[in-house]
Amino acid sequence: MSSAVRPQPWDVHRLPSAEGRTFLVTGGNAGIGYFVAEQLAGTGATVVLGSRDAAKADTAMASIRSRVPRADVRHLRLDLSNLSSLEASARALDLDRLDAVVCNAGVLLDQSPRRETGDGHELMFATNHLGHFALIARLAPLLAATPASRVVTTGSFVAKSARLDFADLRSTRDYRPKRTYARSKLAQMLFAFELDRRLRALGSTTLSVVNHPGGALDSLTPARPPLHVRTTGQRLRGLPAGVFVQGKQAAAWPAVRAVLDPSVRGGQLWGPRVLGLRGEPRLEPVRGPLADIEAAARLWTASAELTGVDPDFAA
Template structure:
C-alpha cells in the first residue's frame, strides 16, 4: 500500500480552516500544509507575536487570531468574532495542547489546567462554531489524541484531579477525555443528521516539545521511553500526517482515528489507529459530554433518547 503523504492533500482553495496552537510543532506543520494547498488558514494562538512569526514563515492566505483555550471568556470572544467574519468554516483542527510538569495548576476558570486546555476549551470552541461548520459542504472537526490515552482512566468523581495529583497522569486523562469527546461528537453528529464529520488522530512519538514531558514522569518505563524518544521519535512533519489525513482525505468517515502504523503506534506510515476501551465506550462519552456542558456552559447536540 502506498504511504499517505502531504502530497495527497486535495486542493483546498475556497476552504476556511481553523487550527488551534498553529504557531509551533504539529499545528505549524498542519497550518503550513493546508495553506500550501490553497486553504485560508486561521492561526488560533495564545501568543499573537509567535503567531505572526508563524504566518510569515507559512506565507499564503493566513490570518492570526488570539485564542487562550484555558480561558472560556477568550474562547467565547474568539468564536463570536470568527463566526461573524467567516459565516462558513470548513475545517476545525483542535490541535493545541499543554503538558505540565510539577505541581497542580488551574486555569482562569478554576479548572485543572491540562483538562481545561486540552478538552474543555476545545469542547466549547467546537460547540460555538458548529453552526458555521454545518453551513459548509464536507465540513470536518479533527481532535488530537495521544497514545497516552490508552493507559489513562477517567475518574468522574475527581475530573479536576484534586486528589493525589500527578502531572503526567493528569495529561493522560486530559487526552483520554479529548479522545472520548471526538468519538462522542461523531455519535451525536450522526444522530442529528449533521453533515459535519468528526475524526481523530494522534502523532505517535513525535519530536515536539510535548512528547518527552508526557512520558518522563510515568515511572521507570516512562522515563526510558522519554530517553529513547531522543532517537526513536519521528520528525514533526511525519507526526502531523495523521491529523492532516483526518482533516483532508476525501474518504474519511466520521469516527475514524488515524495514527502511525509502527511498533505500538509510535511512528511510521499513517494507518487507522486503535481506541482504548474507555475511549470507545458510549456510556463514558455520555457522562463526559454532560460534565463538559456543565463546566463550560456550552450546550449543543443533545443526545436523542
C-alpha cells in the same frame, strides 16, 4: 463507528487541492500544530492560526509564507484556558464557512504544583479538553452551515491506557501531572467520538475524526528559524531515536489526512503506521478506554456542566 471503511491511497507529500476552503488550527503557531498549518496552507486553503500570543502567531505566519508562496494564513486570538473569552473569539472569525477545525492546542505539565485557570479548573484538563469542548459549541452553527465540515481532534497514544475519575475530573484531590495529562487527552478523544455519534444521529454532514501524532521529537524536526532552530549536534544526537519516533512535521500527517482525505469517515482514529509511533498515517482500531460509550456520554454531560455550554449542531 465507520472504521471498517477501506481508506484510499494517500501521499503525504502530494496533498490534494483545498482551494476555497477554510481551516482553523488551534495552537497553529508552534510544534505539531505549526506543521499542520504549514501543510494545509500548501493546499491553497485559507488557514487560521488560533493562538493567544500574537507575536508567536506572526512569526509562524511569516515562516509559512516563506515556504508556501501566496499562502493565505491569518491569526485568531484564542485562549482555550479562558472559557469566557471563546464566544468573542468565535465571533472574531467573521467567516461565512468553516470547513474544518483542528483541535490541536494543548498544555503538558510534568511537575507539581497543580495549576488552575481563572475559572478554577486544572490547567491541562481545562485547556486540552474543556476549552475545545466550549470552542466547538461556539463554532457549531458555522460548522453545521458548511457542508461536509470536519472537527479533527488530536489526542495522544498515552490516552489509551488512561481512565477518567468522574469523582475528580479536575484533579483537586490527587494531582499527578503525567496522569492528569493522559486523562485530559482521553477526555478530548472521548468527546470527539461522542460528538460523531451525535452528529450521525442528527443526520449531519459534519464529521468528527480523531488522530494522534505518535512520538515526536524536536531533534528530529526540520528547522523553521526563528520558530524552531535545530543545531547539527541536536540533529545527530536525535538520529538513533528516529528508528522509533519522528519529527513534528511527520507527526502532523495524521491530522492533515483527517482534514483532507475524502475517504475519511466520522468516528475514525488515525495514527502513525509503525507501531503507532512513526510513519505515514493509517487507520487504527478504536478500542479499550476510547471505545467506552458510557464514559463518553457521561463526560459530555459533565463537560457541559463545567463549561456552561453544550455543542448543538441541530440548532
